[in-house]
Amino acid sequence: MQSTQDSVKNSAKVTIADVAREAGVSKGLVSFALNDRPGVAVETRARILKIASALGWTPSLRARSLSSKRSFALGLVIARDPEVLGSDPFFTSFIAGVETVLAPEGLALVLSVVPDAETELQTYRTLVTDGRVDGVFLSDLRIDDARITYLAELGLPTVTLGRPDQPSPFPAVSIDDTHGIAESVRHLAGLGHRRIAHVAGSPAMLHGSRRQEAFTGAMRAAGLGDGQVVETDFSIAAGADAARRLLSQPGPPTAIVFASDPMAIAGIGVAHELGVRVPEDVSITGFDDIEFARYLYPALTTVGATPLVWGRAAATTLLGLIRTGSAEDVDLPAARLIVRGSASIPAPH
Amino acid sequence: MQSTQDSVKNSAKVTIADVAREAGVSKGLVSFALNDRPGVAVETRARILKIASALGWTPSLRARSLSSKRSFALGLVIARDPEVLGSDPFFTSFIAGVETVLAPEGLALVLSVVPDAETELQTYRTLVTDGRVDGVFLSDLRIDDARITYLAELGLPTVTLGRPDQPSPFPAVSIDDTHGIAESVRHLAGLGHRRIAHVAGSPAMLHGSRRQEAFTGAMRAAGLGDGQVVETDFSIAAGADAARRLLSQPGPPTAIVFASDPMAIAGIGVAHELGVRVPEDVSITGFDDIEFARYLYPALTTVGATPLVWGRAAATTLLGLIRTGSAEDVDLPAARLIVRGSASIPAPH
DNA sequence: GTTTGGCCCTAAACCGGTTCAGGCATCCGC
């Protein structure tokens, strides 16, 4: 091992006591100065700060955690079948957004991926008994979501991604997807489609049921009845099955609104397989605007979500909640329809 | 606020001192008993453990961190443009695999997503000065990767995902992708293809350059020359561009081996757009076997990677390294070709 | 019978911060 390298390894960690000794003051005063709390003379504070930086002092996160009972980390628990998760690009972008606000604050993100809802609760419990995080993001909201009361009982500061359907003590950071679905339906209706179907997500998931409601609402508003709806679990396989069912029946729809891009992509695949042309024979729209959407053929008409922005807003809100004890709900700009090639005028029958 | 709820919030944390008092022994002995270290009479140990569990004692991660100078967490830093990252399902599956070994051990995963390589190094430094993690996974290995020596200097236990092209002090957990690429080429050659092109990943990335070498190697072995190669940065956009270039030129290839599924999917889109039929006019293979692959039309012939297994193996190895101070390299089973519909016999010219 | 050594255990220091009670000046108002 060479000798030049280890500026880090060899430098015995300089502590607050070293700074105090050097400055000729007590440990306590150094702590006060470093956290700029009142009760320290300005020039003393300046001197302490100067010495601290000269000595290369760095706070010990561990010591600070122990005495202040904070962990300087936020948590995200994702409960999904890994197989399904893999194809959903939401979280990586979301996390990148979260990171943009955490990193400058010196906070870390603790991520858990668990297989099912039960271990998810267990994970939250471990997170708080271990004091691993100061707060969490709650995603994939479900109807009548048990996690909300559970987290409330645990006393864990939480921000929900989306507005729950039940009374919640937590701030919600939401994006309105209703609007995007309605826009999709209007777009298709405007192109002349009458038989429009919806491949919905899971009705147990809040965004699944909301989008489905938005669909039927928009259909009625357009005077097109309720529209045919097939419920799924948001998986690609289920999306493909739903598309197959819809397109194989007599009098198939001329347009299908999918509740997610992955399902829509599977839908396009099924259409091709069945010899149904997109968009000539069936128009297709998606939801999310994942990167693939633009590169398919035909390019997917879809609703643009903004997970990065969402992550940033959620992190900001959660931080505010933790620091001040309360935070306002945040409503992000509604997701908008992005028109590409997968939806067009229906073929004359 | 109701009164029944807060079993957690109200229970004043029981500490090791409480257990000691109850058992009529010293704090130190309790600590010894709980970590089963020698020097405690068997019946005393049993009594202490019994009392600890009766009192509902739970170790304080924070206190333990401070005194033992460990953090009971592992780190993963991902440096990518979030846009590119979003479409790559590798990490979510990988993380799920990691989690299967961390969770039972009571360890957490700290995840950072950073925009570029420079902040990545910075992040590693922060991770160690903060004592945030006990070790890290190093992914997306690059040619002559500066991070390896940097991490070595930081003294941070590391496992590399793949075998570096330079001397490395760290154990490597690798999967041979060479084999899958070679299999793809042989498969295509066996179908009768002569003009086979490769849309490579970034030559600066280890897996990019390895796959490219594997391609040319296999081409030569099949007596088909070097084959045309277009280098990209692994992004979907670059994959689409490459495909466009290849298919628009005079005497286009009859088969294209893509270095990743996302690029292959974009390639299929481009082919459709250009009126080139897949697989009749051009055969296409990918790499990764992302979930989409199976649901496209035609379904993608691709090489199956196993990020979940990889994550599990990497976590096990990193844990071993941290605990014992050394660990062996691990070679995962080679990725195999999965034959689906996107490659077939070339059209007679 | 003393020494040696092992076993079981205690007391106290330690990790590196935060926090709180209180001491000492200095300044104010009356």
Next chain:
DNA sequence: GCGGATGCCTGAACCGGTTTAGGGCCAAAC
């Protein structure tokens, strides 16, 4: 001139574990 408020600072306790020096006690060795 004096009581009280204010500003700056110290010392020590505290967070909840780990670790080490050493003290009895008992059995085996000499």
